[in-house]
Amino acid sequence: MIKIDGKQVAAKVLEEAKTAISELKAQGLTPGLAVVLIGEDPASKVYVNSKVKKCAELGLHSEKIVLPSDASQQDVLDVVKRLNEDAQIHGILVQSPPPPQIDEDAIVRAIDPRKDVDGFHPENVAKLALEDPTGYVPCTPAGCMRLLKDTGIETSGAEAVVIGRSMIVGKPMALLLMGKEGNATVTVAHSRTKDLAEVCRRADIIIAAIGKAEFVTADMVKEGAVVIDVGINRVEDSSREKGYRLAGDVAYEEVAAKCSAITPVPGGVGPMTIAMLIQNTVKAAKQSI
Ligand code: NAD
16 A cells, blocks of 8 residues: 655655746746735634745745735735736735635636636636646646656546545546546546445545545445545544644545555645645746746
8 A cells, every 4th residue: 555645746846846946047037926815714824824935945936915804805806906917926826715705706816817826717727627738727636636646646547536526626636637637537526426435436546625524434445446635624632732633534544454545634635735836836937938
């Protein structure tokens, strides 16, 4: 059984990015990422700070904009407009989820698609469906594809089951797997799927993006399958200092005993997301020339 090491693959992606950043800098162009945080959500704060820190480590220009939790839609749109016009910024990310008064879809649509390094703008969603390589692919599913590739897992002709149909993970994941890069036969399962266990047992590759701790159990997994666990869930655990532990969407121990390769949580898909964000920012800087 292979325990897929996301930290190691992410380090490789970042090393490639570092080389590309040096080359761009030699041409007088420093890639820049702007991260917008609205409010005080503790998990969002951690994500935003780790993105800014990673930029600094790699020599990228970064800007962190923090808006109060009562910021208006117009406040956020004004920031996005300024960043769209800022030549030093090649990637813009508005951390999700924003406070409830903010219409997130409208914010995403206001971002210049050429700077939409999250890949959520309708233009980039269309480019993904069209397999147009100038678009930006959402970071988490792009990271999952890279994990499969670097682990030497053959997706071509494989039966893949994606559990979850969100625009952030499930849907783009399915498009990547069924496209020319993946060439897999893809089933997308979701909350209305009948007999999910039976559907999952068909899979050579399972991608779990549900948001429910340890939901995928051994009886749902075929012997020798590959399991990519996207889930990040907090589970109460009084033995931990923080009072919780992180768990994926897969019951790791029992599924690992049955499959040929699996990603752990943490240390699997998580580190890939930020690495792919940096990769997208470098791509945006290159494409701005
Ligand atoms: P989401 O809530 O938007 O989507 C969850 C999906 O799961 C939905 O499409 C729903 O239909 C499906 N689902 C829910 N209950 C189900 C059931 N009983 N049977 C089958 N399908 C069911 O969540 P998301 O944004 O796609 O995130 C999914 C998980 O991935 C979360 O745990 C999230 O924290 C995690 N995540 C991790 C990263 C990362 O960097 N590793 C990035 C994004 C999301």
